[in-house]
Amino acid sequence: MPGAPLPEGDTVGEWVAFADAQTGQLDKANDRIIVSIGIIERCEARNRDAIAAVDHAWWQF
Amino acid sequence: MIGKFFASLAGRITLAAFLVGVLIFGISQCNGERSAREESRLRQNQASAISQSARDAIAAEGALRSQETFSDQVARENADEIHNAAGAEAAVSPGVRAAGVDSLCKRAAYRGSEQCLRRSSAPGVEGAGAGSSAP
Numbered sequence: 001m002p003g004a005p006l007p008e009g010d011t012v013g014e015w016v017a018f019a020d021a022q023t024g025q026l027d028k029a030n031d032r033i034i035v036s037i038g039i040i041e042r043c044e045a046r047n048r049d050a051i052a053a054v055d056h057a058w059w060q061f
Numbered sequence: 062m063i064g065k066f067f068a069s070l071a072g073r074i075t076l077a078a079f080l081v082g083v084l085i086f087g088i089s090q091c092n093g094e095r096s097a098r099e100e101s102r103l104r105q106n107q108a109s110a111i112s113q114s115a116r117d118a119i120a121a122e123g124a125l126r127s128q129e130t131f132s133d134q135v136a137r138e139n140a141d142e143i144h145n146a147a148g149a150e151a152a153v154s155p156g157v158r159a160a161g162v163d164s165l166c167k168r169a170a171y172r173g174s175e176q177c178l179r180r181s182s183a184p185g186v187e188g189a190g191a192g193s194s195a196p
Contacts, residue, residue, distance in 0.1 A: 003170035004136075006177075010158050013149030017140040024136040028129050035125045043114040050106035054099050 001029035 004021035007014040066072040143149060153161075166177035 003165075003168070006162065006165060006171060006174060008176070010153050010155065011149060012151045012153055013144045013146065015153055015158075015161070016149070017143045020139045020143065021136045024132050024139075028132055031125060031128055035121050039114070039118045039121050042117055043110075046110035046114055047107060050110045051103065053106055054103045 001025055001032065 002025065004018055004025050007018045067076055162176065162180065165171045166174070166180060171177050
């Protein structure tokens with residue numbers, strides 16, 4: 001996730017807006033991590049369930 | 062003749078061995094069929110799980126894109142409010158601004174940015190854009 005564009009000017013407004021935009025980029029980066037981990041965790045859980053649905057005790061025919 | 066053979070100890074042992082052999086063969090056949098059935102079922106279950114996971118990933122990716130679009134919209138609205146606020150046009154002191162940009166140029170996110178490259182090549186500016194890598 002790229003950082004917010006650096007402020008070109010020298011006003012307080014530009015720097016405060018930069019800080020806000022940077023926080024927005026941080027939010028997006030965090031969301032991407034959360035979503036990615038969620039996708040992987042759900043994928044692994046489905047695979048575990050698929051295996052568990054077939055597994056049974058050795059004595060069961 | 063056969064009756065006498067099976068009545069003898071050797072006959073009984075032979076019969077028992079035969080029955081045990083039949084039993085083992087039956088169980089192994091049954092287990093083989095079960096393994097094949099299980100293998101097939103496992104493949105079906107896993108194929109179904111992969112298909113569900115693919116749909117899940119596409120949906121999650123779509124939701125994420127929408128969220129990012131919304132976040133960009135919020136950033137634009139916030140920028141407008143900030144620029145319109147009283148005092149927004151006040152000047153930041155040149156020293157603080159230069160220190161701020163130099164600090165940002167030490168970050169991996171900005172090291173290759175045009176502004177940082179300009180600063181690092183400008184006379185009298187040393188170290189800007191040459192910071193250590195972010196972890």
